[in-house]
Amino acid sequence: xxxxxxxxxxxxxxxxxxxxxxxxxxxxxxxxxxxxxxxxxxxxxxxxxxxxxxxxxxxxxxxxxxxxxxxxxxxxxxxxxxxxxxxxxxxxxxxxxxxxxxxxxxxxxxxxxxxxxxxxxxxxxxxxxxxxxxxxxxxxxxxxxxxxxxxxxxxxxxxxxxxxxxxxxxxxxxxxxxxxxxxxxxxxxxxxxxxxxxxxxxxxxxxxxxxxxxxxxxxxxxxxxxxxxxxxxxxxxxxxxxxxxxxxxxxxxxxxxxxxxxxxxxxxxxxxxxxxxxxxxxxxxxxxxxxxxxxxxxxxxxxxxxxxxxxxxxxxxxxxxxxxxxxxxxxxxxxxxxxxxxxxxxxxxxxxxxxxxxxxxxxxxxxxxxxxxxxxxxxxxxxxxxxxxxxxxxxxxxxxxxxxxxxxxxxxx
Numbered sequence: 001x002x003x004x005x006x007x008x009x010x011x012x013x014x015x016x017x018x019x020x021x022x023x024x025x026x027x028x029x030x031x032x033x034x035x036x037x038x039x040x041x042x043x044x045x046x047x048x049x050x051x052x053x054x055x056x057x058x059x060x061x062x063x064x065x066x067x068x069x070x071x072x073x074x075x076x077x078x079x080x081x082x083x084x085x086x087x088x089x090x091x092x093x094x095x096x097x098x099x100x101x102x103x104x105x106x107x108x109x110x111x112x113x114x115x116x117x118x119x120x121x122x123x124x125x126x127x128x129x130x131x132x133x134x135x136x137x138x139x140x141x142x143x144x145x146x147x148x149x150x151x152x153x154x155x156x157x158x159x160x161x162x163x164x165x166x167x168x169x170x171x172x173x174x175x176x177x178x179x180x181x182x183x184x185x186x187x188x189x190x191x192x193x194x195x196x197x198x199x200x201x202x203x204x205x206x207x208x209x210x211x212x213x214x215x216x217x218x219x220x221x222x223x224x225x226x227x228x229x230x231x232x233x234x235x236x237x238x239x240x241x242x243x244x245x246x247x248x249x250x251x252x253x254x255x256x257x258x259x260x261x262x263x264x265x266x267x268x269x270x271x272x273x274x275x276x277x278x279x280x281x282x283x284x285x286x287x288x289x290x291x292x293x294x295x296x297x298x299x300x301x302x303x304x305x306x307x308x309x310x311x312x313x314x315x316x317x318x319x320x321x322x323x324x325x326x327x328x329x330x331x332x333x334x335x336x337x338x339x340x341x342x343x344x345x346x347x348x349x350x351x352x353x354x355x356x357x358x359x360x361x362x363x364x365x366x367x368x369x370x371x372x373x374x375x376x377x378x379x380x381x382x383x384x385x386x387x388x389x390x391x392x393x394x395x396x397x398x399x400x401x402x403x404x405x406x407x408x409x410x411x412x413x
Contacts, residue, residue: 004075006100007035009326010091012081013108014038014066016046016399017301017315021105023071023402024323029332035075035099037091038108043069044135045395047312047346050167051388053132053141053259054174056351061392063135069400081108084273086294103296103326106275106282108267110163110302110310116263123232128257132171133163144257145175150188151256153179154237156227157195158263163302163310165202166345166357168261169193169210175259176217177350186218192253193219194239196226202309203363205377206347206355213349213379225251227260266303281305286361287338289322296329298322307361309343312395317342320404324411335411342366346387354383368406 009025011018014036022034043066051057070076077099083092084106090098112133114121123129130141153175157168172193179185200214200221201207214221222239228250229238237258239251265271271280275291282299283292286306291297300318302310317339324337341361346354356376360366367376374382398405 003077003097004035005097007075008033008102009035009105010099010101010103011036011105011107012038012091013106013301013303014040014070014076015043015107015109015301016312016395017107017109017319018105019043019069019071019400020315020319020402021107021300021322022074023400024320024404025327026071026073027402028323028327030073032073033075034071034073035077035101036070037077037079037081037093037099038066039078039080041066043400045392047164047387047395048392049132049135049138050170050174050348052138053130053145053171054348054351055142055145055178056174056388059135059139064396069396071402081269083269084275086274086297089296101296103329104294104298105322105326106270106297106299106303107301107315108270108303110264111267113263113265116158117227117260118229119232120230120260120262123230124260127232128235128255129230129232129260130257131260131262132167133262141171141175141259145178148179148189148257149182149184152190152192152254154253154255154258155191155193156237156258156260157193157197158261159196159226160202161310162261162264164312164345165309166347168195168259169200170348171259172219173213173217173347173349174351176213176219180217191217191219192222194222194225194227194237196224198223201347201357203357203359203365205363205365206357209355209378210347210349230258230260270303275299277305279305286341288325288336289318289339290325298326306339306341308339308341309345309359311343311345312399313344313358314342316399317407319399320407321409324409328411333411335413337409337411340364340366344368346383346391348384348387349379352384353379353381354387355379356383356386
């Protein structure tokens, strides 16, 4: 019996965004014909990897089998997408099949471009080279942190956009907290951050609190330095430094440990498609998340080009907005929901305290709690408990099941 090849709704990607939007759609209309396309057998709670790298979370708790997470009633197509044919309302699969749709949601996440740094793929996982952006390497980060007693520790951040812009420095703060408690920061361990951008964090309101920790841990900040090459055997890294006048020079430095955040881009099958903007991201209206050219296509999560922070918190807010707007387009609901750019970046500044950055388009602060519960511009224990204990549970038991706690959208006529 041949597999069905046309669906009312096709969703590309079964990560945080894809499963959540499927659940939100089915919550509102349980009889929808939805296909979810993804080859992955596992689903990951990626925000937990920062805590794994800091010795505060079990890596096994961040991984679950995909099958039980697929919403009941959804048709799971275990394939990889090779391309889109939006003029004929079809998704092309890597085995040559074509899946037709009435409406399409694009949510495959982004691509970690490890090969974008010369020598990095070969260097990872040994000789002090690590990254919390990979499930299998986050435990290695913590191993390195515990073993390092002296020398230079480097933390890198590539050009934007990247998923969770605070993650590179979260790794730095948690590592430094451990070394600080051992009396090693400053005197024994030289902590250096090499950031391709020009600021510590893009929303200025959170910078003062972060700078207190930069001073506490005696961290040296090197802005406008982009990692371009690494040699694991000689423990050498090369950065292109951009001067104020735009001039460029290559800077070479040694390290004992280096935590790398890889450059990031949209998946190749998105970049090469008619759905992409000039930078390769899915081109959507930033309020409705509907494609600017193809009005039966929506997108959410890291792959689309709205100017928000690429975080899981953003996807959690976007999923019900896409669901409402698609169902409104189908005549099931009335009204349009609009996305305000909400994203959250819990900045783990020490083991036990977090600066809970929550903001929307233009850097507007969008706190979820009153200051007397969590003051997001200050490090708090309450934010740590939220991040470590509540948010992982909410991901598995709330977000992926269509429970829209604190993110149920309001609509406009």
